[in-house]
Amino acid sequence: MLSAHQLTVSAGKRLLLDRVDLSLRPGELLVLVGPNGAGKTTLLRALSGDIGAALHSVSCNGRPLSGIPAAELATLRAVHSQQQRNDLDFTARQVVELGRFPHNGGRPGSVDRAIARSAMALTGCTELAERICATLSGGEQARVHLARALAQIWHGPTGAHYLLLDEPVAALDIMWQHRALACARERTRSHGTGVLAIVHDLNLAARYADRMVLLADGRIQADGRAFDVLHSTALARAFGIRCRVLDDPLGETPVVVTEPA
Amino acid sequence: MSDAALAPPFIRAHGRTLWLLAAALVAALVLALGSGAVAIPPATVIATLLGAHDDAQTSLVIWSLRVPRALLGIIAGAGMGIAGAAMQGLMRNPLADPGLVGVSSGAALAAAVVVVFGERAMSTGGWAAAALLPVAAFTGAVLTTALVYAASRRNGRSSVTLMLLSGIAINALALSGIGLLMFMGSDAQIRTFTFWTLGSVAGATWPGVIAAGCAVGLALFALSRKAGPLDALALGEAQAAHLGVAVGPLNRACVVLIALSVGATTALTGSIGFIGLIAPHVARRLVGPGHRQLLPASALAGALLVLLADSAARTWAAPAELPIGVLTALFGAPFFMFLLRRRVGAEGG
Numbered sequence A: 001m002l003s004a005h006q007l008t009v010s011a012g013k014r015l016l017l018d019r020v021d022l023s024l025r026p027g028e029l030l031v032l033v034g035p036n037g038a039g040k041t042t043l044l045r046a047l048s049g050d051i052g053a054a055l056h057s058v059s060c061n062g063r064p065l066s067g068i069p070a071a072e073l074a075t076l077r078a079v080h081s082q083q084q085r086n087d088l089d090f091t092a093r094q095v096v097e098l099g100r101f102p103h104n105g106g107r108p109g110s111v112d113r114a115i116a117r118s119a120m121a122l123t124g125c126t127e128l129a130e131r132i133c134a135t136l137s138g139g140e141q142a143r144v145h146l147a148r149a150l151a152q153i154w155h156g157p158t159g160a161h162y163l164l165l166d167e168p169v170a171a172l173d174i175m176w177q178h179r180a181l182a183c184a185r186e187r188t189r190s191h192g193t194g195v196l197a198i199v200h201d202l203n204l205a206a207r208y209a210d211r212m213v214l215l216a217d218g219r220i221q222a223d224g225r226a227f228d229v230l231h232s233t234a235l236a237r238a239f240g241i242r243c244r245v246l247d248d249p250l251g252e253t254p255v256v257v258t259e260p261a
Numbered sequence B: 001m002s003d004a005a006l007a008p009p010f011i012r013a014h015g016r017t018l019w020l021l022a023a024a025l026v027a028a029l030v031l032a033l034g035s036g037a038v039a040i041p042p043a044t045v046i047a048t049l050l051g052a053h054d055d056a057q058t059s060l061v062i063w064s065l066r067v068p069r070a071l072l073g074i075i076a077g078a079g080m081g082i083a084g085a086a087m088q089g090l091m092r093n094p095l096a097d098p099g100l101v102g103v104s105s106g107a108a109l110a111a112a113v114v115v116v117f118g119e120r121a122m123s124t125g126g127w128a129a130a131a132l133l134p135v136a137a138f139t140g141a142v143l144t145t146a147l148v149y150a151a152s153r154r155n156g157r158s159s160v161t162l163m164l165l166s167g168i169a170i171n172a173l174a175l176s177g178i179g180l181l182m183f184m185g186s187d188a189q190i191r192t193f194t195f196w197t198l199g200s201v202a203g204a205t206w207p208g209v210i211a212a213g214c215a216v217g218l219a220l221f222a223l224s225r226k227a228g229p230l231d232a233l234a235l236g237e238a239q240a241a242h243l244g245v246a247v248g249p250l251n252r253a254c255v256v257l258i259a260l261s262v263g264a265t266t267a268l269t270g271s272i273g274f275i276g277l278i279a280p281h282v283a284r285r286l287v288g289p290g291h292r293q294l295l296p297a298s299a300l301a302g303a304l305l306v307l308l309a310d311s312a313a314r315t316w317a318a319p320a321e322l323p324i325g326v327l328t329a330l331f332g333a334p335f336f337m338f339l340l341r342r343r344v345g346a347e348g349g
Helices: A040-048 A052-057 A070-076 A092-098 A110-122 A138-152 A174-191 A202-208 A226-231 A233-239 B009-034 B042-049 B056-091 B103-117 B119-123 B126-151 B160-184 B187-198 B206-225 B227-233 B237-242 B247-269 B275-287 B291-316 B324-347
Strands: A002-011 A014-024 A029-033 A058-060 A077-080 A162-166 A194-198 A211-216 A219-224 A241-247 A254-260
Touching: A002 A040, A002 A052, A014 A040, A014 A194, A014 A219, A029 A040, A029 A174, A029 A202, A040 A077, A040 A162, A040 A194, A052 A058, A070 A077, A077 A138, A077 B237, A092 A110, A092 A138, A092 B227, A110 A138, A138 A162, A138 A174, A162 A174, A174 A194, A174 A202, A202 A226, A202 A254, A211 A226, A211 A233, A219 A226, A219 A233, A226 A233, A226 A241, A226 A254, A233 A241, B009 B042, B009 B056, B009 B275, B009 B291, B042 B056, B056 B126, B056 B206, B056 B227, B056 B247, B056 B275, B056 B291, B103 B119, B103 B126, B103 B160, B103 B187, B103 B247, B126 B160, B126 B206, B126 B247, B160 B187, B187 B324, B206 B227, B206 B247, B206 B291, B227 B237, B227 B247, B227 B291, B237 B247, B275 B291, B275 B324, B291 B324
Parallel strands: A029 A194, A029 A211, A077 A162, A162 A194
Antiparallel strands: A002 A014, A002 A058, A211 A219, A241 A254
16 A cells, blocks of 8 residues: 555645545556646655655555655656656657566567557557657657556556556546556556556546545545536535536436536 | 657667767777877777887877877776766756756865965975865865855756856956956966866876866766656756755765866866766767766766867867867857757747
């Protein structure tokens, strides 16, 4: 389990996260929703081990992050953040192979290359392999980096590795939004990966989430199945919207229709 | 899809490319040893190097004049090449160059301070005195590299604009410092300063070549061991940390090793501009961006460039010699303009 316990993060006098308790279980796809500035990315970064002051409040498989060496942590969890430009002419394939860095120290072997190929096939990057990553479109780059994150924990210890995705579908077209989240969910079933994803589209989130968590003002407002979270008045309050929740006659997930309050 | 978006197809053959570069360097070395006031045909050069030619005068010209000079050129070029490649990797920015951002000027300023104020210490002779200048240049290079690195960062990211602008400021500051020292210095000292600002490999001596060779060799060896982490750093500091790279120690090690390389070469050759910019670009076209191949390829390309530039500088205006720094700037500055235009075009403003 990747857990935050009474996690508080502040920037100056502003409280970004206020005593948050959250556990990401192996084999579940947890979708984090919430308005801009709610603290979603801060929570993801704290769980990633990026925030020094939060290391003692987060534990991975029962050990506090402060006690796990960076090189070991890199074999237990992968992070896909909204990436930055890379001007050094690395090809898409080289970027994905960098995901194997924790396992090979930067000398990819045949196993690493095979894993990179499989990961690229999953996210539809095979055709892009020899293109320079920086020249790809935003959506294509997002898929390349998703493949890199998948490659990093490809053979993670069963039931003890995690994938943290910060808006993985933000730049993707509708087909790839589905395929990316379906791919993440498939990893939870086949490899027992625990996946946490920040997603803004509530219907898309509801369609794939095993569990939804609503974050607003640095606090968890609702936590549960999509139906529970989407029904809650907390949702309307958090986003400042009115919403109707309908039953999809053909599916098992709710459909949210939103309008301004 | 434009051609530029595709990696060069020969990237996969990069192991062989390194050997080709090395072979080109050897060929350039034979040419460089043969050219000068007395032209010596390549066959005689090779025979002399192998000890099969027993003309005492040719042997003297080659072994005590041209070989140290050519080796110093190779070492300086290699040093600037790896320093440029490492700096571009460290800042994730292909426009980084130790000369452009003021590291060479910082090293030259520190060396100038020693020349003016350390005259008595230098005149005592011996190893300590000989080491004073390179150590000062290294210290100046460390301080300026750290300064540029800190000044060009904002929110954990390195900004091209901030890097180039702080480079302008640091260059101006260092040059004004050198100007001030020139005002205070004697005529002989002023000639030394001119040498630093123009760059030259003419003053090569065997002890200098050996010392600089050790420093550059150490930097190349140590940076090559960081090749994997430097690749990961290309994804950004946060992503590199997620991959298990200890980013802070890596950054500090790179700053010190870049400074070691630049400091050691600047102390002996002055600032030979733009090699640190051009060599990694040439190398990246040949072997791709992976640092395991890029660092040695940049060293070879830099060495080749300086060797060719020095041969040209000696022959074009013979019997006079063009300052080599002038020549590299003549080609390097337009190349930099070209890169800048392409980069600004890519950024859209």
